[in-house]
Amino acid sequence: MKPQKIITIVLHGLFWLAISFFYYSFSSSRLTYTDKNSIFQDVHYTDLQFFIPLLIGNIFKAILFYGNSEVLMKTFLQQKRYFSYLVNFVGLVVMCYGIEIGVDYFLVQVVPPTMPQDAYPPNHFQGIVSLQPAFYLIFIITSFGARFTQDWVQHETEKQYLQQSKLQTELKFLKSQINPHFLFNTLNNLYASALSDGSERTAEGIAKLSKLIRYMLHESNVDRIALEREVAYIETYIELQKLRFAGKNNTVNINFEVEIDAPACLIAPMLLITFVENAFKHGISKQQTSSISIELKVSNQQLSFRVENTVNPFANNQLEEKSGLGLKNVQRQLELLYANKYTLEVVPDKEVFKVNLVLTL
Known part of the structure; x- marks a missing residue:
């Protein structure tokens, strides 16, 4: 005790x-x-x-x-x-x-x-x-x-x-981060180099990666951020992931639906992306057709976020453990930031993994 x-x-x-x-x-x-x-x-x-x-x-x-x-x-x-x-x-x-x-x-x-x-x-x-x-x-x-x-x-x-x-x-971040200006300059150089070599897909990927890093470094260091900015971050992440599978034999179906009735909603930054990352990390299989469905709806300051993805049967236990750790971390954030204002339902299955989050903004 x-x-x-x-x-x-x-x-x-x-x-x-x-x-x-x-x-x-x-x-x-x-x-x-x-x-x-x-x-x-x-x-x-x-x-x-x-x-x-x-x-x-x-x-x-x-x-x-x-x-x-x-x-x-x-x-x-x-x-x-x-x-x-x-x-x-x-x-x-x-x-x-x-x-x-x-x-x-x-x-x-x-x-x-x-x-x-x-x-x-x-x-x-x-x-x-x-x-x-x-x-x-x-x-x-x-x-x-x-x-x-x-x-x-x-x-x-x-x-x-x-x-x-x-x-x-913050301390871990300060110890591990590199100079942001150097990072962005390097990405810009790679972007220009890829365009000059005719590799437009690589250039597009670098541009989207730069956009993601800029959001993480500069825009997300606040307690609350406009929901539209968080949605834009998720959309950029999904577009970057789509580039990974473009032109490959395996079929990946990705669907992201957004319906927001109030444009002035605020949310804790980097809160929803964990569910999306888990769907891509542990739901995509190179051996079979995979699908990811993401749905975000906001009505009367009530946010409903649903992520559903096929389960990769070839994923090892280590990946599953990391996925569970990520969900535990985000659940702890919800407890601290939205105590008594959320419900989180995680439904693991052999074929489909589902996450349903309802949050009062």
Whole structure:
């Protein structure tokens, strides 16, 4: 068990222990007798018929506390389903409060008293009942505080992790990159050389490669980028891949459909390309006809991205492992950048590999 989890359990245990100690102190009384000279006049006792109902009531308050903070708020409130949350929350409060009052009535009114009758204040049951609304209000407020605090800590932890990951990525990039100006000058020279030699296909490939590298180096260093730019990058990548298979005997069918109803959409850069790269790396076979189908639709800020490709039966396990690693990396990015705003479905099959991503932009 992780240290953070142990600390959380200990803190929750101390919280309920403190509540129980408060009940114990609240239930402590002094015996009263008509005879002022009684030797028992100053004896203190714990009123079990006051303490035990409150202690057992912790069960229902715990159900309310954790039901609200761990179930209802996660299921409904964080998903902005406010009406559903309100209905379920009211139902949970009424259920816990009603059952606890019933248990209190049984323990106080039905079970015989543990102390002399004159030791109890009048309206003993009503006294316990009158405390419950204040207790329930405290536990409700505490459950909200616990949930918001836990979410804030998790957000800060993930934010710190993301910052560290960005720094490590940037450091690796700085260590491994070559001078961009030298790179582009070299590509331009190769492009001119290919044209002069009459190799137009090579020149076209160099131009598209230069376009891809320019996007990766200069345009993608932002948190969000226009979706049109990301689509243009994917289209350039697909066109470059088509050049690889032009004029070869094997047939490769590539289809890319785009339907965007809002031109001002923003997305995290380099997020979708991993799925496309996997389709080309592990879905193209030189021995048989291969196909790749890519579909991107955006409606009401909801992005739907589907990639479907034939499976190369001759691909080795190492390629499959690298493909899985790439999908895990992009899934981690989605968790950090689009928490609770995406669904990712990966459907591996012997003949067709499918990926479906739904993302709220």
